[in-house]
Amino acid sequence: xxxxxxxxxxxxxxxxxxxxxxxxxxxxxxxxxxxxxxxxxxxxxxxxxxxxxxxxxxxxxxxxxxxxxxxxxxxxxxxxxxxxxxxxxxxxxxxxxxxxxxxxxxxxxxxxxxxxxxxxxxxxxxxxxxxxxxxxxxxxxxxxxxxxxxxxxxxxxxxxxxxxxxxxxxxxxxxxxxxxxxxxxxxxxxxxxxxxxxxxxxxxxxxxxxxxxxxxxxxxxxxxxxxxx
Amino acid sequence: xxxxxxxxxxxxxxxxxxxxxxxxxxxxxxxxxxxxxxxxxxxxxxxxxxxxxxxxxxxxxxxxxxxxxxxxxxxxxxxxxxxxxxxxxxxxxxxxxxxxxxxxxxxxxxxxxxxxxxxxxxxxxxxxxxxxxxxxxxxxxxxxxxxxxxxxxxxxxxxxxxxxxxxxx
Numbered sequence: 001x002x003x004x005x006x007x008x009x010x011x012x013x014x015x016x017x018x019x020x021x022x023x024x025x026x027x028x029x030x031x032x033x034x035x036x037x038x039x040x041x042x043x044x045x046x047x048x049x050x051x052x053x054x055x056x057x058x059x060x061x062x063x064x065x066x067x068x069x070x071x072x073x074x075x076x077x078x079x080x081x082x083x084x085x086x087x088x089x090x091x092x093x094x095x096x097x098x099x100x101x102x103x104x105x106x107x108x109x110x111x112x113x114x115x116x117x118x119x120x121x122x123x124x125x126x127x128x129x130x131x132x133x134x135x136x137x138x139x140x141x142x143x144x145x146x147x148x149x150x151x152x153x154x155x156x157x158x159x160x161x162x163x164x165x166x167x168x169x170x171x172x173x174x175x176x177x178x179x180x181x182x183x184x185x186x187x188x189x190x191x192x193x194x195x196x197x198x199x200x201x202x203x204x205x206x207x208x209x210x211x212x213x214x215x216x217x218x219x220x221x222x223x224x225x226x227x228x229x
Numbered sequence: 230x231x232x233x234x235x236x237x238x239x240x241x242x243x244x245x246x247x248x249x250x251x252x253x254x255x256x257x258x259x260x261x262x263x264x265x266x267x268x269x270x271x272x273x274x275x276x277x278x279x280x281x282x283x284x285x286x287x288x289x290x291x292x293x294x295x296x297x298x299x300x301x302x303x304x305x306x307x308x309x310x311x312x313x314x315x316x317x318x319x320x321x322x323x324x325x326x327x328x329x330x331x332x333x334x335x336x337x338x339x340x341x342x343x344x345x346x347x348x349x350x351x352x353x354x355x356x357x358x359x360x361x362x363x364x365x366x367x368x369x370x371x372x373x374x375x376x377x378x379x380x381x382x383x384x385x386x387x388x389x390x391x392x393x394x395x396x397x398x
Contacts, residue, residue, distance in 0.1 A: 001374070001379055003374070003379065003380065003384060003385045006384075010380060010384070011380040011381060011382040011383065011384050012382070049271075051271060051272035053272055125359055125360070125361065128361065130366065130369050131366070131369030131370050131372060131373040132370070132373070133361075133370065133373075134359060134361040188378070188381075190377050190378060191377055
């Protein structure tokens, strides 16, 4: 989860998120370099007493400031596409989990072995246990095994929602009538928070997602406690 | 109703045009703008026409004297010839102004006014903060975040020494 007044990305919990953080650093550095160059040039232009009104052509500099941005764009595109294809890699998931968006809660279905399903509503502020996080806690957390590839199938039962967990690098739209697939993998146990990321009505800000990653052995114990809804 | 509104629209434009004409010393009439004109510009050092178009008798005599050798001209005469040709010198046309003080002052005034509005809003309009902002709750919350190892790589949990149970120095 984010700490108060946090500006940057959350620490990575999945390998894809690590790649995304590195790519973000790369792209942001390029942005800072270009912006400071432009700012410097503007300041030079605003503080000179010299004038020059008779430029007719400038072929050499036009070549440079066309070719150089093209090269910079390629240098951004190549790592970006690399990560894009990485997210689509084939891997054999250990588990398939369906996340279905409703107004205004998520429901989860584990259908691999038995039909296990539950709803996940936000815990209202008044009902928080001491030390819990306002607007982030839910009544039933989504429990998953760590260090395993998990296939997420995300859809919606009414309007557009989006299932997002920033520290795992996942954000996938929940579209009614469509199943979107995303892959999840956590390298650490613990709780990881996210929030609905597509405007869906009055309580759009109040339908969070909490993933609880636990050890393999404990996961099957947990699953055995669920009943058919 | 509509007629008076239309008239006031036209009337306003007529007034603003005459203000512009007065500001430039009635030099520019609306039909003159296509003819060569005088400008004081740093990047156009030799304007298309002289500043003084209609010379007085003494100025005409001076222009005749200018046709002879210039070493016979006194300093005052040279300055007079310059002022016939040009309205402002480079030093005069490039002079700074005190406009920046007005701009900065007005900006600070409006920022201060906005600050007053925000203070009044906080005092009279906003409700209380949720109980999760109380110091005790924030302490429990932070403890829970450390137990959960939130952002352990370079975020919150990385700043806590788990052996000594204190923040890292």
